[in-house]
Amino acid sequence: MARTVWNVYVRMENGGNFAEYNDRMTVTGPGRSEPTERDVINEVKGMIVSKHPDMKAGRVVRATARKVS
DSSP states (O other): OOEEEEEEEEEEEETTEEEEEEEEEEEEOSTTSOOOHHHHHHHHHHHHHHHOGGGTTOEEEEEEEEEOO
16 A cells, blocks of 8 residues: 655635635555545545535535645
8 A cells, every 4th residue: 555645735615615625644545556636636525525514516626736755
């Protein structure tokens, strides 16, 4: 399993409401591969929706993920 550290920023909006995640996180890739930017952003989207269920129908307005190590 490949573990990497990422700086992640994701902003979701739904009906005028928004939720943001802006932090550093450690991600384990699927299987033996290294996680991609898309994998990291999808994981953060899942975290946002689990904390704010009203964002399930929301859209991602801005998303960046930069690999630190």
